[in-house]
Amino acid sequence: MDAVYQRHETVVSEPAWAVGLMWVGLPLAGAGAGWLLQALAGWLAELPWVPFDGLFELVASVADNEPLATIVSLAVGAVVGLVLAVMGAMEMLVVRITDGDVTLRRGDSTRQINRSVVQTVFIDGKQLVLLGRDAEELAREGFDLGADAMRDGFLAHGYPWAAAGDPYRDEFRRWVPDDPALPGSADALLKARAKALEKGDKSDAVELRGELGKLGVVVREEAKRQYWRRTHPTGG
Incomplete structure (x- = not known):
């Protein structure tokens, strides 16, 4: 992770080499994967245990149409790689x-x-x-x-x-449904958040974390298990 120091600010971000590698490497890797898929499609379609055999049969049916098949496979793979690069850039902090x-x-x-x-x-x-x-x-x-x-x-x-x-790590306790120590609707929110974590719905889990914060509950998770503690209101 890079830290760029200026007189009045510091910007911490992914290093330039990692960003460049992502934007160049993923499209290239995607193009290579597309070409490999096109080259192996006929063989994969004949294997009885391979899923999506219909897709491989479709790819194999146009594989002999060269050089168009190779150009298309490279282009499609590169576009998929570019989409993954865009998604990666959106996730960078x-x-x-x-x-x-x-x-x-x-x-x-x-x-x-x-x-x-x-x-x-x-x-x-x-x-x-x-x-x-x-x-x-x-x-x-x-x-x-x-x-x-x-x-x-x-x-x-x-x-x-x-x-x-x-500094408050020792105050966290494992959440179990219907814990009477939880305030208000916190238990219902934790139940909803457990479902979001199980489904991999990050945005919903983040939103529910915010709702719990309004109730004075801090939550963290480890391997989809939730742990919670109370805040310490000033003067409380």
């Missing part, structure tokens, strides 16, 4: 840090968090977490590469960095 605020950008989504409300910052596994003054989660964003540049960026602007990780 860019963090802009200044003395006054933090901006988190992923694809078309941008969030800005004022420095004055941040209590602590830490890495939880492969996620960047910012906690507020009431120990509520202000942000939890996944990223793929090393944490050193992220840590150095926040420290350079005076943010409280928790090197040991989540």
Whole structure:
């Protein structure tokens, strides 16, 4: 992960080589896969245990129409690779840090968090977490590469960095349905979120995390198991 330091801000993002590799490598890999599929289609269609044999038969039926078959297979594969590159770019996290605020950008989504409300910052596994003054989660964003540049960026602007990780980690408890310790409709929200996690619906899981936060409940998951704790309202 790259950290670009300027006088008043630090931008932490994926390294340029990784971005370039994605934009060039995925279309090339897709083109290669398309050509390989076209070359092996006839053989694959004859195997009784291979699924989608009708698709392979269709590809094999036009494989002899050269050079059109090769051109089409390369083009289709490259387009698929390009689509995957676009999806990958949309998932990349860019963090802009200044003395006054933090901006988190992923694809078309941008969030800005004022420095004055941040209590602590830490890495939880492969996620960047910012906690507020009431120990509520202000942000939890996944990223793929090393944490050193992220840590150095926040420290350079005076943010409280928790090197040991989540200072409230011992307060989390495993969620079980109908837990009487949960406030209000939190149990129903956790049930809905469990279903979203099971289906792999990330956007719904994120939205439900936000709804739980409004009830003073912080939630995290490990292998689709949910763990929760209460916030610490100031003066409460």
